[in-house]
Every structure is written in structure tokens, then in C-alpha cells.
Amino acid sequence: MPDEDQQICAISRSTVQAAIEVLAGARAVQQLARRLDDRCLAALQHRAALTRRMPCGASPTAGRLHRNPSVHSVRACRVTADIYEASAVVVEESRVRAVALRLERSRLAWRVTVLEIG
Template sequence: MPGALPPRAPGQPAGSPASARPLERGAPRPALAAWAPRPPADGAPVPRCRARDETRREEERHVRALARIVALACVEAELGLRPARQLSAWLDLPTYGKMVRRADLAGRTRPDRGAAGAPQALGARCCAAAEGVYEASATVRLPDRVRAVALRIERRRERWKVTALELG
């Protein structure tokens, strides 16, 4: 009969291959090959790389959010809608000094404080420049125009600080 199974040996359970033998009592079990994950197909990331990539994406999301918040706060400080001293938590000392001076000069030339309207952050982008260093850009909409802000954000003592800032 074509396709028929080979005959079973006496005492062999049904469904097992004909070459399999039942283990005798007290006989050592055959050694099994050590299990290892199958190597990924070409182009598939290794799990450690995926974890590192996910950490990097999370870090970039955090930096983008920080860039958007700081850009909006700096424009508000320059317009006189926010005290410049509130920027000290985000900016390093030289950048903070530059921003305070800029807000002070803008306040002297602008007689109508707060008349410009509330600015709105439109979005931000970031790019890793080095380990723990990002360069970011953000856009802020005012009632009469849109402003661009460029930032350099560095990790210092487990905190992100803006180390360079340019308002356009």
C-alpha cells in the first residue's frame, strides 16, 4: 500500500517514528543540544538594537518636547509675557545671560507690553549631534508672523540643558 507507515516495533507507542526506542528505567537521557535563538533574517534588527533604538526614540521625543517648550518660553520672555528668570531651569548660564539681556532690550524698545497676543508653538525637530547632544529647531506662531528658534541641547548631570539658542 503506497504511503503506508513502516511497521512499529513491539512496545512502541503509536505515532512515534519507527527508529525511536523507549527509554529503559535508569538509563541516562540523551543530551539535548543547547537552545539558541535563531539568527535574524537579513536586515532584521537584533533585539538589543531594537531596545537601543527604542531608547533613542524616547530620548528624541523628550528632546523635541523640551525644544518646543523652551522655544515658546523664550519668545514669550522676549515679548514681555513671561519673566526671563523662569528660563533659568532650562538654559545654561551663558545662554541664560544672553536671553535675559535680549528680553531686557526688547522690553525697552516695546512700550506696549503683552499687546502682541499669545504665541503658539507649532512644532519642533531634533537631530543627534553626538552622544547626549542634540540640535533642535522649533517654530512659534505669533499673530503677525512665525518665528524660528534653533537650540543646542546637552545632557548635563542627568538633566537636559539648552547650551545655545538663536531666535529668528
């Protein structure tokens, strides 16, 4: 299903970009409420709050975390007809990170049920 694979990659790319922007403080976490399930949304909100509390002098790269994030690549793998797993590579100013997602089809749309940001 090439069309569905492309759709999943597009959803994954935009979700990952938005999640990294939430961590950077450039986007409100509630903008992802339709895409993430409640558990993922709460975890992302918690991580963003912890990131904002980290003092900039705590490490040499702390002030540059989550700057200029760009999703470099996305790969998706169909698990079942209603479940995909995807991975993305995000390039930031001072580091490269991996992101893993699990997307499940609900009655209305694809929702992210697992979001792991490395």
C-alpha cells in the same frame, strides 16, 4: 532612540514657548534658569530688556511683536549621545519665526547651550 527623541522635542517645545513668553514680558527669565546655561540666560535677559525698551511707534508691527506665540513644530537631530540640535517654528500674531537650539546632557538633565531666536 525614539523615546529620547520625543523627550528632546518636548523639552525644546516648552523651552522655546517659555523663551518667547519672556520676550513678550509674560514670563520672568529666571523661570528658565534650570533649563538654559548661564550664557543663554543672560542673552535672553538682554534681548528681553531691549524688546521692552523699543517704542511701540517705532514700526507698524512693534506693538504686536510676541503676541499669542505658539510653537507650531519642532524637529530634533541627535549629534552625539549627549548632544542634540533642534529647530522650532513659532507662529505669532504678525509673523512666523525660527528658533534653533543645542541641548547637551549634563549629569542631571538636558540643558540648552545655544538658543537662537530669529
